[in-house]
Amino acid sequence: MTDPFAQPADPIARFLSAWERVKATVPPGFDPAAMTLATVGGPGQPAARTVLLRALTGRGFQFFTNYGSRKARELDEAGRAALCFYWPWLDEQVRVEGTIERAGAEESDAYFATRPRGSQLGAWASRQSTPVASRAELEARYREVERRFAAGDVPRPPFWGGYTLVPAAIEFWRAGEYRLHDRMLYVRDGDGWTRTRLYP
Numbered sequence: 001m002t003d004p005f006a007q008p009a010d011p012i013a014r015f016l017s018a019w020e021r022v023k024a025t026v027p028p029g030f031d032p033a034a035m036t037l038a039t040v041g042g043p044g045q046p047a048a049r050t051v052l053l054r055a056l057t058g059r060g061f062q063f064f065t066n067y068g069s070r071k072a073r074e075l076d077e078a079g080r081a082a083l084c085f086y087w088p089w090l091d092e093q094v095r096v097e098g099t100i101e102r103a104g105a106e107e108s109d110a111y112f113a114t115r116p117r118g119s120q121l122g123a124w125a126s127r128q129s130t131p132v133a134s135r136a137e138l139e140a141r142y143r144e145v146e147r148r149f150a151a152g153d154v155p156r157p158p159f160w161g162g163y164t165l166v167p168a169a170i171e172f173w174r175a176g177e178y179r180l181h182d183r184m185l186y187v188r189d190g191d192g193w194t195r196t197r198l199y200p
Contacts, residue, residue, distance in 0.1 A: 011170040011186035011193055015094060016056065018172070022087050030089065037063070038082040039074035047074065053085075054111060060166040061096060062103060064111060066128035067159045075100045081165055091175035096167050103162030112156035120154035121145045176200065 008014045022032045033053040040046050049071060055062040061083060065072050075081055083096040112120065125142040132138050167188065174182040181200035186193045 007172075007184070009193065009195065011167070011172070012056070014172065014186075015170065018092070018094065019056075022090065022092075025089060026087075027089050030087075032085075032087060034085075035061075035063075036084040036086075037071060038084070039071050040078055040080075041070075041074050042077060047071070054162070057164060059101065060098065060164045062107075062162055062164045064103075064108065064160070064162045066123065066126060066157075067161060068130070069128040071129075072163075075163055076102075083165055093173045095169075095171040095173065096165060097169045098165050098167040101164045101166060103164055105161070108161035109156050111162060112160070113153075117154060120156075121149065123160045124149075124154070124157050171198070 008017065019032070026032045031052065034050050035053055036048050037051045038046060038048045047070065051063045051065065051071075053061055054064055067076075079100050080098070081100050082098075084093060085096075086093040112123075115123075121142060124145045125138065169185065169187050171183060171185045176182055179200060183198035183200060185196045185198055187196070
């Protein structure tokens with residue numbers, strides 16, 4: 001098994017190397033971009049859900065959502081969050097903790113323009129995380145949005161956009177025989193990172 005200390009000293013470089021390996025081996029039915037996003041609300045109640053990694057920028061890990069959703073409200077209030085990638089076909093995971101920044105309007109516009117038209121319309125139709133009386137009401141809202149934008153391109157809703165998790169700590173975990181797993185923790189230290197091997 002490869003010694004983690006032989007891996008890049010920069011965890012972003014190490015993640016990108018793992019990412020290429022993950023994409024090259026992903027079995028049917030799995031999305032390697034799926035990651036668990038953990039937030040915490042005002043009373044200290046944690047919440048987790050799966051979102052998709054859309055970019056790894058110079059700042060960090062980027063994803064997109066409705067700014068009125070529960071997760072967005074908690075991200076804005078706490079300013080911190082955690083991510084976990086798990087790739088079961090490789091028995092590996094990556095945990096990321098850090099601060100949260102909203103993406104700029106240009107970044108959000110650029111990504112929104114790449115989405116399928118149906119998903120663009122869906123972003124307008126959904127009042128994410130708020131009660132809806134029935135499936136029929138949701139579908140009616142979607143049809144109304146279809147009519148509204150029938151003549152041209154669908155612009156990004158002002159209530160929809162991106163977030164970037166700027167990592168303060170990144171842990172790489174790989175399953176080992178007898179549960180002697182490999183764990184390597186990178187913690188930001190000024191402009192660089194410190195590495196520490198952890199007991200499993």
